[in-house]
Amino acid sequence: MGKIAFVFPGQGAQYVGMGKEICENYEMASEIFEQASEAVGYDMKKLCFEGPEEELKKTENTQPAILTTCIAMSKILENEGIKPDVSAGLSLGEYASLVIANMMDFKDSVALVKKRGKYMQEAVPLGVGTMAAILGMDKEVLEEVLDLSKEFGVVEAANFNSPGQIVISGEVKAVEKACEIAKEKGAKKAVILPVSAPFHCSMLIPAGEKLSGELDNVELREGNMPVLSNAQNKYYTLDDTKDFLVQQVSKSVLWVDNVEKMINDGVDTFVEIGPGKSLSGFIKKIAKKLGTKVNTYNVSDMKTLNDTIDVLKG
Missing domain, CATH: 3.30.70.250 (Malonyl-CoA ACP transacylase, ACP-binding)
Known part of the structure; x- marks a missing residue:
């Protein structure tokens, strides 16, 4: 078997009810949601499980909510002995990759992406x-x-x-x-x-500048696995982490390049973790264009979690 990659979705994948089943069945998932609530100052379970949708859709709420759901699910997989060799995420999803690679504490990251969402929304007036x-x-x-x-x-x-x-x-x-x-x-x-905003273009450079100031207050570490950068299609190093995260706000998301790089580096199994399953579709199309076959699994609820564990532990 080749290498396994954990991949994480970005903004837009959210839905009311995400993570609820997992939390009801796994104490460790519930604890992740509790930690997130402490970090952001509101009830993360209530927001994710009950909404309302209008609140969940606000960028500064969406980003920490998706990140929390992704980390809660990935911790269960890791506890089952399913560990990735490499990780990548689409935009916001990159933060989940950094957390599972131990490059950033979860509580720091969830507070940081709340601010990231706020700065991204504020960078350009609504309607512009x-x-x-x-x-x-x-x-x-x-x-x-x-x-x-x-x-x-x-x-x-x-x-x-x-x-x-x-x-x-x-x-x-x-x-x-x-x-x-x-x-x-x-x-x-x-x-x-x-x-609500023109993400990943030069109009968001001011948001990246504000995020840079916040990153000065966050402890960043060397990772225990390779994590790919959307903005540069290179693996993170400790020295690059801050620059890559600042660039990521206003530069293109090179997801096709990221997936091609992982496949070329020996990944043949992709596990998409978190709400939605659009990344699995993208990955299959990218692999097809390369003329190769990959396995894709999606973990978003108890059924998909159990199915994935059965296959990867079997």
């Missing part, structure tokens, strides 16, 4: 920026589209999620224009996303 998913278009053609749209304002590639799915980010007019041009140039779809 947006994001859009461009489906069925090559990276090279999309670069032309972005060049043609720049006269209308800031517009940049934000997420390279999978072959044929790229998310763009920037000022509303420029993003709308890019969607128009993308359709003219053969994109299957160009859809404005229901987001």
Whole structure:
């Protein structure tokens, strides 16, 4: 068997009820939620299990909520003897990777991502920026589209999620224009996303600067496993950690590159941990394009947890 990677989702995967079943069945998961509540100053179980959805969707609540759910689930797997050889996460998910690699304490990280979410939301006034998913278009053609749209304002590639799915980010007019041009140039779809800010573009540099100040107060350590950076597609070192996390706020998420690197480094089993299962879909498409086969498992509730444990311990 090849190497195992734990991968963690980003913002947008959240739903009311996430983590509830796991907490009802595992004391260690419940304790993680209690630690999160202490760190952020509100009842994390209540937010995740009961909502309301409008509260859970607020960026400064979403980020610590997803991180908490991811860590609670990954701790159970580790307790069952299922440990990763490498880890990566999509945007926010990278923090879960750093926690399981012991590069950052969980309580520090959950308080930090609450602030990260707040700074990201505050960086651009509501209604000024947006994001859009461009489906069925090559990276090279999309670069032309972005060049043609720049006269209308800031517009940049934000997420390279999978072959044929790229998310763009920037000022509303420029993003709308890019969607128009993308359709003219053969994109299957160009859809404005229901987001509250233009994440992962240069408009969020001020949020990264504020986060930099917060990171000065957090203890960062050498990891006990490799963790990949979205912004650089390189493995973290202690010296890079702060820079990589600051860059990650305003630079593109190189998820396709991350997955290709893990596969090329011997990973053949990916375990997606946390709410949703979009990463598993992206990984299968990336592997297919590389002409290789990988195993993907998803842990989001008791059934998927037990299924994954049965297969990986069997």
